[in-house]
Amino acid sequence: MKTTKEIIGLPVFSIKEVIDIGNVKDLLINPDEGTVDFLLVEPKRTFIEKTVIKYEDVIGVGKDAVTVENKDKVVDVLSVPEVKALLEKDTKVIGCKVMTNKGTFVGEITEIAINEDTGKIVGCQWLPDDKDEPVGYIPGSCVITFGREILIVDENFEQHVTDKILVSDVESGLDKDTSSVENMNNIINADEQIEKENVGIEGKAADDDTSLDNMSMENIDINVQAEESSIGNTDIAEQAEENAIGREENIDDNLNGDPLEFFENKQDEYLIGRKVNVTIVADNGEIIANEGDIVTPEIIERARANDKYVDLTLNTIEE
Numbered sequence: 001m002k003t004t005k006e007i008i009g010l011p012v013f014s015i016k017e018v019i020d021i022g023n024v025k026d027l028l029i030n031p032d033e034g035t036v037d038f039l040l041v042e043p044k045r046t047f048i049e050k051t052v053i054k055y056e057d058v059i060g061v062g063k064d065a066v067t068v069e070n071k072d073k074v075v076d077v078l079s080v081p082e083v084k085a086l087l088e089k090d091t092k093v094i095g096c097k098v099m100t101n102k103g104t105f106v107g108e109i110t111e112i113a114i115n116e117d118t119g120k121i122v123g124c125q126w127l128p129d130d131k132d133e134p135v136g137y138i139p140g141s142c143v144i145t146f147g148r149e150i151l152i153v154d155e156n157f158e159q160h161v162t163d164k165i166l167v168s169d170v171e172s173g174l175d176k177d178t179s180s181v182e183n184m185n186n187i188i189n190a191d192e193q194i195e196k197e198n199v200g201i202e203g204k205a206a207d208d209d210t211s212l213d214n215m216s217m218e219n220i221d222i223n224v225q226a227e228e229s230s231i232g233n234t235d236i237a238e239q240a241e242e243n244a245i246g247r248e249e250n251i252d253d254n255l256n257g258d259p260l261e262f263f264e265n266k267q268d269e270y271l272i273g274r275k276v277n278v279t280i281v282a283d284n285g286e287i288i289a290n291e292g293d294i295v296t297p298e299i300i301e302r303a304r305a306n307d308k309y310v311d312l313t314l315n316t317i318e319e
Contacts, residue, residue: 031146282306
């Protein structure tokens, strides 16, 4: 889960070009669906109009940045008709008064939490009228209407108010954990079946002394099979844990340290070997690169030293 405070202000990076496009300025909320449909982006270049990203085009909302596939996913505000409609509705949620469907005002909303994968509003932080601090989150399922100034909730919403961690568990963890629970149930059921078979075999062995040795051997075989099954399940669990640890280590390798330095290194890799399609000149008249030059690490360093790195980035083509 992410709150607006955790999203607004984040830099927006394109994965393909590996450039910093701008910063998240605001979230555009669709009150009919209870979702964040667009991110409003403040471009790096001040002369460019504000831009937006469809939330469905967002690759990820991390601790350090929002990522999109490429810079073309960030478009001018006026080019998307839905954006104008949402701007006119101006649904903020934060700051809205909370009223039950029975007509009683019970406080206001101070923050919202969204599912960063879908943009769905999963919780609204509630500050009761008689409190100085918020007491928890009203689940999105209790919200009847997202109004411009008033949030209408079910009259029994208070019994469902929870904290952010529980909202996260309910909305994003349940589906992911279901398969694990089913696997565990299958293992338990298999063990119970083995135990029943063992009991049955022991009973037959007690009733028939002449087949005692055969029954004992069968019992041993079943126990061995049960142990092998348990080992197999353990191996699967250990492999899944190793895979999860590997993914976490990869993520940590990318995000630890300065994220801007990480993206700059990726951008350098992308630029090297491309052809410059215009002559780039420094403010002091020094030629950074001539038209037709192939980008080298030296050209990159020269451009960066003369504050012409962005110009170089925007004026290269594939060789």
